[in-house]
Amino acid sequence: MASSDPLHVVAFPWLAFGHMLPFLELSKSLARRGHRVSFISTPRNIRRLPQIPPDLSPRIDFIPFPLPHVDGLPANAESTNDVPPDKVPNLKKALDGLKPRFADFVKEKNPNWILVDFAQYWVPSVAAEVGVPCAFFSIYMASSLAFAGPPSDLLDGSSWRTVEQLTKPPHWIIHSSSSSSSSSSSSSSFRSSIANRLHEARWFLGAYSMNDSGVSDVYRLGVVVESCRFVAVRTHDKLESDWLQLLRESIYKKTVVPVGFLPPTQQPLGDDNTTTTTTTTTTTISxxxxxxxxxxxxxxxxxxxxxxxxxxxxxxxxxxxxxxxxxxxxxxxxxxxxxxxxxxxxxxxxxxxxxxxxxxxxxxxxxxxxxxxxxxxxxxxxxxxxxxxxxxxxxxxxxxxxxxxxxxxxxxxxxxxxxxxxxxxxxxxxxxxxxxxxxxxxxxxEGGKALAAKAKEMKEIFADEGSNERHMDEFVSILRNNYI
Incomplete structure (x- = not known):
């Protein structure tokens, strides 16, 4: 393809609106730059997504994949919003059942790129069979990815056997209380004390355990990170530059780029009776x-x-x-x-x-x-x-x-x-x-004034549309340069 030709990108988020909506914002950003996006989800989820602006609608195709029947998954359940937490593994099992249909779609359409979420660990191998590259789009912060660790640990899981280990910064993150007075010339040797509280660590331990879907959540993440060509993160380098560099240099040892914050669309989700992905020019005030x-x-x-x-x-x-x-x-x-x-x-x-x-x-x-x-x-x-x-x-x-x-x-x-x-x-x-x-x-x-002042400073990063758009331009450049 010529360097000026539009890309065809497949966006395939996990079945949670906290994932689908950032993927949708990323899709809209790509469409604004003239690229074509095939957005894959289930029929009901697609109906519940916010409306697409009229100027972008021709470049975003919504591809409905009905979920197969899975024992234990309630009827019409197509997102995490539709099920209690203990049924989410059944939803992942249903998602895994989309593999044959996805393989047929990729063979037929032959897109330039696939942007995949953490849960679809089988996507990179399907894409590799037809020579389509994949990138992992993380809706999680770079710091959260860093805490989870390298693919080798995610796939093995042997270093995360106890709740207590999850309440401390892992060895690849230097704890702020150790050697705090020493300096390092390495930009990735920063210090942070972030860790889970004990009650949070118990949830995390569950993510490292096999569930009813047949594999653990961290195994899914590990395969995706290891198999994808690069990682794109919903963050900004002025907020997480050290974390991004730590991922790049020490943890993932591959290209990791921020795409900006992709702020949410300011309109309600649709319902099952309306096709909210069609164009609209009016806004109803409820x-x-x-x-x-x-x-x-x-x-x-x-x-x-x-x-x-x-x-x-x-x-x-x-x-x-x-x-x-x-x-x-x-x-x-x-x-x-x-x-x-x-x-x-x-x-x-x-x-x-x-x-x-x-x-x-x-x-x-x-x-x-x-x-x-x-x-x-x-x-x-x-x-x-x-x-x-x-x-x-x-x-x-x-x-x-x-x-x-x-x-x-x-x-x-x-x-x-x-x-x-x-x-x-x-x-x-x-x-x-x-x-x-x-x-x-x-x-x-009085103590609240210092917090308010810091939050006002942070607004300069989060509300800076110019730098967020530059991150997106750099991301698109990587998509193009890694494909040509």
Missing amino acids: ADDRAVIEWLDAQSPRTVIYVALGSEAVIASELVHELACGLELSKVPFLWAYRQQSRLPEGFEDRVRSRGLVATGWVPQHKVLAHRSVGAFLTHCGWSSVIEALRFGHPLILLPVAVDQGLIARVLAEHKVGVEVPRDEEDGSFTRAGVAEVVRMVMVE
């Missing part, structure tokens, strides 16, 4: 939107804490009560995006009505974070939510729930843009008093 924004309009500038823990976060009822009562004790105005109204403490909404709103419908998070009345964000530390918040320079109250969110929280704390809610190391529980204390520290007390 009653939920209006109610939330009107409430925020009535509040004073930077006085409201926004609380959102993600649509898939699983939190015990007693901890929902502690969070609610902590917000009440703090006496700070709050907006809480929480759909499970029945799990709130009895009488809670009546008691806080004068200064708090629980939004039980869809919340326009971008509009909320952009609102003048919002002064901080209490978050589960999902990477997409963090990206949105720091684009507006909001300090963070960190309440990680699952996956790598604890590691993300430690990184944000190292950057001094957030503070964690105190937790019990053993079981991850927290108290209303701990919630109230942190909320008041960030929103009312």
